[in-house]
Amino acid sequence: MDQPVFDHRQLTLDDVFEFACYPGISCYNLCCYDVNLVLSPYDFLRLRRALKLSSEEFISRFAELHLGDVTQLPVVAVKMNPHDFSCPFLRTEGCAVYPDRPSSCRTYPLARFTGRDEEGKPFEIYRIIRETHCKGHFEKRPISVRDWIKEQGLEPYYQFNDLFGEIVFARQHMDRPLSADELDLIYLACYGLESFRKRLEEGGLPLDIFSEEEIQKALADDFELLKFGLRYLKETIFKEFLPK
Ligand code: SF4
Ligand code: SF4
Numbered sequence: 084m085d086q087p088v089f090d091h092r093q094l095t096l097d098d099v100f101e102f103a104c105y106p107g108i109s110c111y112n113l114c115c116y117d118v119n120l121v122l123s124p125y126d127f128l129r130l131r132r133a134l135k136l137s138s139e140e141f142i143s144r145f146a147e148l149h150l151g152d153v154t155q156l157p158v159v160a161v162k163m164n165p166h167d168f169s170c171p172f173l174r175t176e177g178c179a180v181y182p183d184r185p186s187s188c189r190t191y192p193l194a195r196f197t198g199r200d201e202e203g204k205p206f207e208i209y210r211i212i213r214e215t216h217c218k219g220h221f222e223k224r225p226i227s228v229r230d231w232i233k234e235q236g237l238e239p240y241y242q243f244n245d246l247f248g249e250i251v252f253a254r255q256h257m258d259r260p261l262s263a264d265e266l267d268l269i270y271l272a273c274y275g276l277e278s279f280r281k282r283l284e285e286g287g288l289p290l291d292i293f294s295e296e297e298i299q300k301a302l303a304d305d306f307e308l309l310k311f312g313l314r315y316l317k318e319t320i321f322k323e324f325l326p327k
Contacts, residue, residue: 089194090211096229100211102192103222106177113216114191115178117168120161122146124273125243126185127159128309133183138275145171148274154254155261157270161185186240192217193231195241197248203326246313247273253321265320272312276305279312292318 094100122130131141142148147162164171172180178188187194193209200206209228213220232238250269254261261269271279282288283302290298293311301311317325 087212087214090213092211094193094209094211094228096207096232097227098209099225099227100193100231101223101225102219102231103224104219108218108222110216110218112173112177114214115170115173117163118161118170118187120163120170120185120187122159122161122185123240123244123247124309124313125240125247125306126187127274128276128305129183130180130185132305133180138277142274150266154251155266156251156254157266157274159274186237186244189235189237189240192219193228197245199252199326243309243313246310246317249325250313250316250321252326253317253324256324257321261320269316269320272309272316276308276312280308283308283311288315289319 092098127138127141130145131138134141136144142159145161146159148157148159150156151158161170161172163169170178172178172184178184190209192212192214194212195207195209197205197207211220226234232241268279271282280302283290283298293315297311301308
């Protein structure tokens with residue numbers, strides 16, 4: 084696969100770029116080989132629910148798990164097929180998980196960068212990824228970044244990814260290693276919701292910061308549970324390291 088090259092421009096939501104991707108384009112599916120497909124907790128939940136798999140089953144069949152070199156946070160990435168490096172969800176007719184495809188697949192050919200500037204204000208910029216195999220760049224279809232996000236159904240992905248991003252940010256500003264118990268809890272809240280739910284139900288988490296209504300709402304729905312889990316991590320392990 085070509086090495087991706089980023090366009091020099093930094094795009095904001097109202098900037099316009101030209102791109103189109105559709106079945107029948109000469110490069111159809113070429114972008115689904117040899118991909119470093121890291122799954123955010125929301126990506127992971129969408130995919131495993133679409134495939135009706137438990138967290139454990141999904142990881143053993145489709146993913147690789149390791150701890151980030153710098154952050155020590157769990158990183159879950161889709162394992163490419165060893166014989167041809169194709170994504171395991173790729174079929175002749177296209178992506179088998181298209182309605183639940185991960186955020187990076189939806190965002191492509193853009194890449195999204197978020198963070199805080201020197202004054203602590205959140206920023207969000209986009210850059211265009213150019214790979215020679217991708218012919219979508221030659222299609223004369225102008226579209227703003229904002230409309231691309233809408234068209235690709237990215238809003239809920241970015242909402243959850245931003246919550247997770249705050250945890251990553253806090254972790255980068257933490258001046259001590261994570262304990263084994265903290266790591267375990269982070270993993271469960273992000274990628275092991277069945278066990279996180281069990282702990283919540285059995286009263287195994289200190290919960291004085293949440294109302295009974297918030298807890299019941301989380302227990303009633305997986306996506307609410309993920310949101311709750313990410314908030315829980317923010318309010319406990321990472322509280323003192325969050326941006327003010
Ligand atoms: S999840 Fe779908 S769109 Fe993304 S790389 Fe795999 S096959 Fe391609
Ligand atoms: S246009 Fe780009 S994104 Fe679309 S199928 Fe071709 S390589 Fe993939």
